Amino acid sequence: MTDVIDGNAVAESVRDDLGGCIDTLAAAGVTPTLATVLMSDDPASETYVSMKQQDCEEVGIEARDIELDPDAPADRLFETIDDLNADPDVNGILVQMPVPDHVDDRRVLRRIDPMKDVDGFHPENVGRLVAGNARYKPCTPHGVQKVLAAADVETEGADAVVVGRSDIVGKPMANLLFQKAEGGNATVTVCHSRTADLAAKTGAADIVVAAAGVPEMIDGSMLSEGVTVIDVGINRVEADTEKGYELVGDVDFESAKAKAGAITPVPGGVGPMTRAMLLYNTVKAAGLQADVDVSLP
Structure with a gap:
């Protein structure tokens, strides 16, 4: 009898387990916050971002929605990332891929503060993963x-x-x-x-x-x-x-x-599961940045 693995059920279990971590952060005056940046009019990308924001709201993570004109200069995106890097209330930054052709996606990944890189794609975080000391697993x-x-x-x-x-x-x-x-x-x-x-x-x-x-x-x-x-x-x-x-x-x-x-x-x-682990990384990021010990599942 083949076991058809229900990813929705496993993801729900992960989200439920995050509840205690979010309560611990709340007791320390911290609300985990994820900023999503969309520079695309692709319907699939818009849907993905909307689903991620909904996931955040369901578990008690604050979601910030930032939308940029796909035709705007690349510097507009980089300036937005810089502002989010400097904002102490933002714990995680997710730039929805793909970005427009005139934007260097690798430069985007390098621009995000590695402590707020909840996708785990910054070169520093990739190196930590390969070394066996991951900060955020992709x-x-x-x-x-x-x-x-x-x-x-x-x-x-x-x-x-x-x-x-x-x-x-x-x-x-x-x-x-x-x-x-x-x-x-x-x-x-x-x-x-x-x-x-x-x-x-x-x-x-x-x-x-x-x-x-x-x-x-x-x-x-x-x-x-x-x-x-x-x-x-x-x-x-x-x-x-x-x-x-x-x-x-x-x-x-x-x-x-x-x-x-x-x-x-x-x-x-x-x-x-991909969406659930984004929440996981955002909660972990909030704990690391606020120096609050959260017992992640």
């Missing part, structure tokens, strides 16, 4: 760790394959899985677009994390019996639906489910 890989723990999937001694090498998911995911720490100690293979015989790699794995951004690229024929499959992909494909499309993962769910011992669906798997 939200999606950290969410995957929480999902694996909730499903009682043992990573220690496991053979794990991460398909994808992005800075956002693939690279930090591999680092977290092989580190000498809880939720790690796996033997990790990172696969990508140049990998020869991908099926041989995934077929030998105990855990497969699919994060390549290619719709349904992994199917049941590429997996071993009883494998744990974590599908990070969210791809919009044409479909005969009211919207004209549907969301699918990087894994062909039905054929993979027939092989897997545990699997995450799309939607409803890793996605809710």
Whole structure:
């Protein structure tokens, strides 16, 4: 019987556990505050930001919504980031990606104060992660760790394959899985677009994390019996639906489910965890900045 992991339920548990931390901060006169900066008129980006703000409000985190004209000069965004860096009441800063073409996204990441970088993408925070002393773990890989723990999937001694090498998911995911720490100690293979015989790699794995951004690229024929499959992909494909499309993962769910011992669906798997871990990082940031000890779950 395959365990279809309910990411919404795990995310709800994380949010519930944050309640005590937020109460501890409140007793010290601190309200965790996340500033979201949107410099885009892309409907998907607008939706993502709106959902993140709603999540904040539900758990007691203050959300600040800043919207910039996508045609504004890049300096407008950098000046906004500087103002937020200098504001002691703002604990976390999230600039919704992608930014317009005339804005250097890497410069954006470097501009955010590393103490307020709740995405965990500033070079300083990336370095700390690789060194095994993470300040803020990137939200999606950290969410995957929480999902694996909730499903009682043992990573220690496991053979794990991460398909994808992005800075956002693939690279930090591999680092977290092989580190000498809880939720790690796996033997990790990172696969990508140049990998020869991908099926041989995934077929030998105990855990497969699919994060390549290619719709349904992994199917049941590429997996071993009883494998744990974590599908990070969210791809919009044409479909005969009211919207004209549907969301699918990087894994062909039905054929993979027939092989897997545990699997995450799309939607409803890793996605809710990414948002929950953003709240986690914002609460952690507030505690670090105010020097208040919060017992994070």
